[in-house]
Amino acid sequence: MPVKILLLGSGQSGKSTILKQFEISDVRSEFKSSIFSNVVAAMRTILKMMPELDIGLDFRNDRYREIILGTETMGEIDSLSRGVSRAIKMLCQDPGAQKAISYFSRHELSNSAEYFLYSIERLAAENYVPTTEDILLLRVKTTGIYQKEVEFDGQTLIVCDTGGERSERKKWVHGFPGTTAVFFLVALNDYQGTLEENEENRMDESFALWRDIVKHDSLKSAKFILLFNKLDLFVRHFEVDTFSAVFPDYETPTIPGNEALKALTYLRLKFLAQVHSEREVYTYEVSATDTDQFRCKRLPDYQVTVYIATNV
Numbered sequence: 001m002p003v004k005i006l007l008l009g010s011g012q013s014g015k016s017t018i019l020k021q022f023e024i025s026d027v028r029s030e031f032k033s034s035i036f037s038n039v040v041a042a043m044r045t046i047l048k049m050m051p052e053l054d055i056g057l058d059f060r061n062d063r064y065r066e067i068i069l070g071t072e073t074m075g076e077i078d079s080l081s082r083g084v085s086r087a088i089k090m091l092c093q094d095p096g097a098q099k100a101i102s103y104f105s106r107h108e109l110s111n112s113a114e115y116f117l118y119s120i121e122r123l124a125a126e127n128y129v130p131t132t133e134d135i136l137l138l139r140v141k142t143t144g145i146y147q148k149e150v151e152f153d154g155q156t157l158i159v160c161d162t163g164g165e166r167s168e169r170k171k172w173v174h175g176f177p178g179t180t181a182v183f184f185l186v187a188l189n190d191y192q193g194t195l196e197e198n199e200e201n202r203m204d205e206s207f208a209l210w211r212d213i214v215k216h217d218s219l220k221s222a223k224f225i226l227l228f229n230k231l232d233l234f235v236r237h238f239e240v241d242t243f244s245a246v247f248p249d250y251e252t253p254t255i256p257g258n259e260a261l262k263a264l265t266y267l268r269l270k271f272l273a274q275v276h277s278e279r280e281v282y283t284y285e286v287s288a289t290d291t292d293q294f295r296c297k298r299l300p301d302y303q304v305t306v307y308i309a310t311n312v
Ligand SMILES: Nc1nc2c(ncn2[C@@H]2O[C@H](COP(=O)(O)OP(=O)(O)OP(=O)(O)O)[C@@H](O)[C@H]2O)c(=O)[nH]1
Pocket: 009, 010, 011, 012, 013, 014, 015, 016, 017, 018, 111, 112, 136, 137, 138, 139, 140, 141, 142, 143, 162, 163, 164, 165, 185, 229, 230, 231, 232, 233, 286, 287, 288, 289, 290
């Protein structure tokens, strides 16, 4: 029987990034057009958001805004024209746009937009080939269930990636049969944002989802691996006040230092408290985009080999 890993978790928690870690090889060029459409779409969203944030653009850059707003991003873009890449480059030098890019990356949780926008010259080069980092940072929303067979450490794994946006989750049950292990992903920086779908806090949503999934009857015989993802962002941008506001029962540490790690311990206990005593759950903190951080490790009593970040 092949080992089947089911990737579950809310939207943008990092499921597809984990899958990419398994499969990146000679398919780099296939990601190119998605990267192009991502970078143009990110700039369009930022330009449209600026008036709402009351941030202005230097009037000399108005013509570049027109170029970007006039560029279609539905579907894939095969190449970046010189006009579009120059417009993005110029806009990225505009102080107002820079402020909006920074805001967008922190609060809208599309954390990769900043990375791609400021890499525009490299992306626009004629001989551009996506790097591993580009591929891992690329955000493409998953729809349906995408199943991929990978050879890993002498084992055949079937990795099933699912869509985490609300409308996608009703399809998850179709992936349940035959699951050996569930990797449930929680984006650690979710406490800082609200859902695209409504105003609910993203971490609350993720927690409720975990509570339902971990006791789901159809996954009774599956092993559970709870992956707290986006550790890099969590540590870099940790805001203790926002965290305490989202979790009123969180006791703010009186001794300063290691705030993010203390909050992590709180989250781990909160999530594990939902698990019935007979179910064993492994938890790890990871940055799914960090290739160096991933180590191949065989978990005791598990028939699966997983990439796990071992250094927290
Ligand atoms: N900085 C950072 N970014 C991450 C990490 N994991 C994922 N991302 C980024 O977060 C975005 C969303 O990741 P995905 O893997 O597409 O999320 P998903 O769970 O598959 O999302 P859906 O398909 O909508 O359910 C991508 O731009 C990733 O590059 C991480 O550990 N650190």
